[in-house]
Amino acid sequence: MLKNKVTQTFTALGIATFATLSITTAHAGTLENLERERAEIIQTLLNPSISAEQRADKINTSKHRLVDMERMVLRDKTLEGKNTPEVRVAFQNYDLTFLAHSSIEKDVSMMDLWLEQMGITTNSVMNAHVGRQ
Amino acid sequence: MFKTSKFGKTLICSAALAAIVMSTTPATVFASTADWAPTASEKLVKMPATYLKRAVERDFASSALASALSENTDTMAAKKASLKDLQEAAEMAEGDLRIELQHQYLAEKKAYIRLMGERQDMQRKHAETRIKFYQRLLRKLERNNQGTTPETQALIQQQEEAKQRFSAMSDKVDMEVFGEPGAKRSKYSVDYAKNELALKQLAAAIEGHPMNQSAQMDGEPISKQDYIKRLIQDGESEVALLDQKDELLGYMAKLVALDAMALAEEVEEIQLGGLAESLEEDQSPFDPADNVDLFLN
Numbered sequence: 001m002l003k004n005k006v007t008q009t010f011t012a013l014g015i016a017t018f019a020t021l022s023i024t025t026a027h028a029g030t031l032e033n034l035e036r037e038r039a040e041i042i043q044t045l046l047n048p049s050i051s052a053e054q055r056a057d058k059i060n061t062s063k064h065r066l067v068d069m070e071r072m073v074l075r076d077k078t079l080e081g082k083n084t085p086e087v088r089v090a091f092q093n094y095d096l097t098f099l100a101h102s103s104i105e106k107d108v109s110m111m112d113l114w115l116e117q118m119g120i121t122t123n124s125v126m127n128a129h130v131g132r133q
Numbered sequence: 134m135f136k137t138s139k140f141g142k143t144l145i146c147s148a149a150l151a152a153i154v155m156s157t158t159p160a161t162v163f164a165s166t167a168d169w170a171p172t173a174s175e176k177l178v179k180m181p182a183t184y185l186k187r188a189v190e191r192d193f194a195s196s197a198l199a200s201a202l203s204e205n206t207d208t209m210a211a212k213k214a215s216l217k218d219l220q221e222a223a224e225m226a227e228g229d230l231r232i233e234l235q236h237q238y239l240a241e242k243k244a245y246i247r248l249m250g251e252r253q254d255m256q257r258k259h260a261e262t263r264i265k266f267y268q269r270l271l272r273k274l275e276r277n278n279q280g281t282t283p284e285t286q287a288l289i290q291q292q293e294e295a296k297q298r299f300s301a302m303s304d305k306v307d308m309e310v311f312g313e314p315g316a317k318r319s320k321y322s323v324d325y326a327k328n329e330l331a332l333k334q335l336a337a338a339i340e341g342h343p344m345n346q347s348a349q350m351d352g353e354p355i356s357k358q359d360y361i362k363r364l365i366q367d368g369e370s371e372v373a374l375l376d377q378k379d380e381l382l383g384y385m386a387k388l389v390a391l392d393a394m395a396l397a398e399e400v401e402e403i404q405l406g407g408l409a410e411s412l413e414e415d416q417s418p419f420d421p422a423d424n425v426d427l428f429l430n
Binding site: 063064065067068070071072074075079080081082083087088091092094098100101102104105 | 281282284285288289291292294295296298299301302305306309310311316319321322325
C-alpha cells in the first residue's frame, strides 16, 4: 500500500520533471536587446559630433555589453528554429548580427567590419566622386 | 422401451455442450469486458525510450484489464489444483462414484478451458492495445520530427554554424574583451560561467543515471523510433503466439468433448448391460422347457 503510494508519487514527480525540462525557458527579447545595443554602437561609430577618444571610450564600454548580448542570443534556446523574419534575418548574416564576436574573429575593428558588410571599403570611398545623378 | 437415466442425460448434455465449445473459438465466446486505454500524450513522446516502456507497463498495471488478468490467474491456479485432485480421486474410485467423479472432472476441465480462453482474450486485448498505442506514439513522434519546413531547416543550419563559430572564438573574445588589465568581467559572464559549471555537473549525473540509459539493440544504442518499432514487433509476435494458443484450446476442447462422449457411452453400456442381464435372468423362469410341468397333469 505504502509502496504503491510512494511509486505513484515518484512517477508523478518524474513526469513533472520531464515536462519541466521539456519546456524551454522563454527569454523575452534577447534578439531585440542585441539589436538595440548594436544600433547604439553604430550610432556612436558614425557620430561626427564626438571626438575619436570619446568614441573609443564609449565603444569600449558598450563592447562588453554587446559581447554579453550576442552570447545571450546565441545561447537562447527559444530562438532555435524560430522561423520569424527577425530571427531569419539575424542568422542570415553572422558578421553583421554578431558584430563584436565577428570583429575579434577577423581581427578587425567593429567599424571596419560594419562598413565592409555595408559594402563601404576604403577603395570604394576613394573611388567615389561627387556628381549629379 | 429403454429409459435413459437422469445421470446419463446429464452426461449426454455435457458432451453436447463440449461439442459446442469445440466448434467455436473460446476467446471470442468468453470475451472479457475489462479494458485498458493508454493515451499517447506529449509527455510520453518526450520521455527517454527505456522509461517509455516502463511507463506503459505501469499504466497497464493500474488498469481494469490487469486486475481482471490477475484475478483470472488466481482462479486458474485454484481450478488447476481442483482438477488434479479430481483426476486422482476418479482414478482411485470405482463404480458409480468413479463415473460421478469423471463427470465432475470433465466439467472442471471445460471450465478450465473457458478460463484459459478468457485469459487469452485478455492477453490479446493487452497486446493489441499496446501495438495500437505504440503505433499512435510512433506516428506522433514522426509528425513532430517532420514539422520542420525547408526554410526552418535552413535557419537551424545557420544557427548551428553561428554557434560553432561562436564556440570556436569564445576564448579569444574573452581574452580580447575581458583580458585587459583592469577589465572587469560582466555579471552575466561571471554568473553564466558559474551556472554552466553546475549544469555540466548535473548533466554528467543525468548522463550516467541508470534511468536515463538509452535504448539498445544488440548492444548498440538505437533511436526512439526504432525502439518503438521493435516494441510493436514484439507485440505482433505475441499476437501470433496467441493465435497458436487459440488452436491449442480448440484441440483441448475437442478432447474434452470426446472424453464426455466416451463417458456417456460407457454409462449407456453399463445400463444396457444390466438390462440384458436382467432380461436373461427374467427369461429363465419362463423358458418353455422349464415350464413343462405346468402341462403334465
